[in-house]
Amino acid sequence: MTVTVERGESSPEKLLAPVLSSFWDQPKSWTLDTYLRHEGYEGMRKALAMPPDDVIALVKDAGLRGRGGAGFPTGMKWQFIPQGDGKPHYLVVNADESEPGTCKDIPLLFANPHALIEGMIIACHAIRSEHAFIYLRGEVVPVLRRLHEAVREAYEAGYLGTGDARRRKLGLDGLPDLDITVHAGAGAYICGEETALLDSLEGRRGQPRLRPPFPAVAGLYACPTVVNNVESIASVPAILHKGKEWFRSMGSEKSPGFTLYSLSGHVANPGQYEGPLGITLRQLLDMSGGIRPGHRLKFWTPGGSSTPLLTEEHLDVPLDYEGVGAAGSMLGTKALQCFDETTCVVRAVTRWTEFYAHESCGKCTPCREGTYWLVQLLRDIEAGKGRMEDLEKLADIADNINGKSFCALGDGAASPIFSSLKYFKEEYQQHITGGGCPFDPAKSTVWADDPSSTHLGVNA
Numbered sequence: 001m002t003v004t005v006e007r008g009e010s011s012p013e014k015l016l017a018p019v020l021s022s023f024w025d026q027p028k029s030w031t032l033d034t035y036l037r038h039e040g041y042e043g044m045r046k047a048l049a050m051p052p053d054d055v056i057a058l059v060k061d062a063g064l065r066g067r068g069g070a071g072f073p074t075g076m077k078w079q080f081i082p083q084g085d086g087k088p089h090y091l092v093v094n095a096d097e098s099e100p101g102t103c104k105d106i107p108l109l110f111a112n113p114h115a116l117i118e119g120m121i122i123a124c125h126a127i128r129s130e131h132a133f134i135y136l137r138g139e140v141v142p143v144l145r146r147l148h149e150a151v152r153e154a155y156e157a158g159y160l161g162t163g164d165a166r167r168r169k170l171g172l173d174g175l176p177d178l179d180i181t182v183h184a185g186a187g188a189y190i191c192g193e194e195t196a197l198l199d200s201l202e203g204r205r206g207q208p209r210l211r212p213p214f215p216a217v218a219g220l221y222a223c224p225t226v227v228n229n230v231e232s233i234a235s236v237p238a239i240l241h242k243g244k245e246w247f248r249s250m251g252s253e254k255s256p257g258f259t260l261y262s263l264s265g266h267v268a269n270p271g272q273y274e275g276p277l278g279i280t281l282r283q284l285l286d287m288s289g290g291i292r293p294g295h296r297l298k299f300w301t302p303g304g305s306s307t308p309l310l311t312e313e314h315l316d317v318p319l320d321y322e323g324v325g326a327a328g329s330m331l332g333t334k335a336l337q338c339f340d341e342t343t344c345v346v347r348a349v350t351r352w353t354e355f356y357a358h359e360s361c362g363k364c365t366p367c368r369e370g371t372y373w374l375v376q377l378l379r380d381i382e383a384g385k386g387r388m389e390d391l392e393k394l395a396d397i398a399d400n401i402n403g404k405s406f407c408a409l410g411d412g413a414a415s416p417i418f419s420s421l422k423y424f425k426e427e428y429q430q431h432i433t434g435g436g437c438p439f440d441p442a443k444s445t446v447w448a449d450d451p452s453s454t455h456l457g458v459n460a
């Protein structure tokens with residue numbers, strides 16, 4: 001569900017800022033016709049008439065930060081691409097979206113794929129790239145079809161293709177060729193990690209690469225490469241079209257702009273809520289109908305399962321990079337998974353840890369072995385067969401994974417362990433002293449029907 005209400009002074013919805021989602025509810029929102037009716041490809045026209053370095057400077061000044069999780073400044077990433085090096089440059093869009101709870105890029109691509117294509121054209125102009133790739137999570141076949149169709153429309157319109165055809169259709173001199181290749185991955189969480197993604201795109205098994213060299217120097221086919229998240233690139237056309245001041249009028253000094261927040265779990269109205277950075281979960285819940293009737297919030301993730309859990313006491317934390325960081329977590333992908341008092345935190349953490357153990361690529365020992373042992377301990381505790389000393393062992397193993405693994409998947413696996421022990425140690429102890437789980441799983445609707453599933457099923 002998208003909230004695309006007008007921003008009226010007195011309504012709680014005044015806090016929302018629908019840009020990427022502003023016409024998702026229109027018939028055939030994904031077509032070029034609809035996109036053009038909503039000022040589509042205006043940002044591209046402006047950008048192509050500007051020198052590439054000016055485009056980079058504009059995106060940098062606007063303060064756009066990567067929406068893939070780490071919040072790295074997008075313009076600065078583009079600036080790292082060496083110029084005049086005689087090598088091909090590549091743009092690779094990360095559309096792997098596999099983090100539990102994260103569900104923004106797939107709906108965005110499904111409803112408005114042209115925002116991404118327009119952003120890619122602008123980014124390629126800025127970094128002087130003639131070939132861009134979209135690495136999509138392969139299981140989402142309807143989105144794959146829609147992307148293929150949108151790319152076809154963009155070729156037909158002359159936005160993509162050979163320089164001659166583009167010059168003729170766009171009436172702009174000196175345009176280089178530009179091709180977009182849509183690639184469907186085979187469905188592995190680790191292939192969202194940018195260097196594993198590049199290996200997978202080159203046809204190898206997806207495992208993270210040693211850095212340096214960083215992708216900006218030796219990325220795809222050992223050439224300078226920018227890897228950006230779908231939402232990061234799709235946010236660029238509006239900045240070109242409406243200006244950096246407009247973008248900076250939303251959010252905060254260090255985290256400006258609008259973004260997609262994905263509400264899921266035990267909430268009355270799950271869905272995408274597009275608002276300025278710095279909005280709070282309390283405000284989002286107030287305007288969306290709150291936690292499901294008769295229940296109260298127990299814990300939540302600010303940005304997917306790899307960001308440390310927060311609780312009811314953090315409802316007023318500003319959802320931007322600095323605010324969530326100061327509260328001891330990370331903004332991540334802004335996947336706000338909400339769990340009410342019927343949820344067993346030990347069970348939730350066990351399921352997430354099973355996911356990380358399953359998705360560990362096996363390249364480094366702390367993550368490969370550590371996630372396996374975490375699962376064994378957690379399953380025992382959940383089943384009432386744990387011992388008090390297991391809690392220390394859990395923290396110790398998580399500590400040996402965190403910061404000591406080859407890539408950030410390991411850190412992500414440690415996050416729910418540390419944060420749940422910090423806020424809910426008593427609940428772990430209850431499982432041990434009581435010889436089992438004190439919660440009735442039938443009262444919680446968030447679990448997938450298949451109890452052996454390693455994925456979190458959200459049916460709120």
Ligand SMILES: Cc1cc2nc3c(=O)[nH]c(=O)nc-3n(C[C@H](O)[C@H](O)[C@H](O)COP(=O)(O)O)c2cc1C
Nearest residue numbers: 066067068094096097192193194228229232408409
């Ligand atoms: C295990 C793992 C999975 C990741 N999955 C994704 C993903 O699905 N999509 C994404 O954009 N970034 C993902 N990232 C982050 C990427 O490595 C990279 O930082 C991001 O694509 C950069 O884009 P941005 O600068 O636009 O945020 C993942 C990182 C790790 C460690």
Ligand code: SF4
Nearest residue numbers: 362363364367405407
């Ligand atoms: S941390 Fe895990 S996923 Fe990352 S390289 Fe090591 S084993 Fe692979």
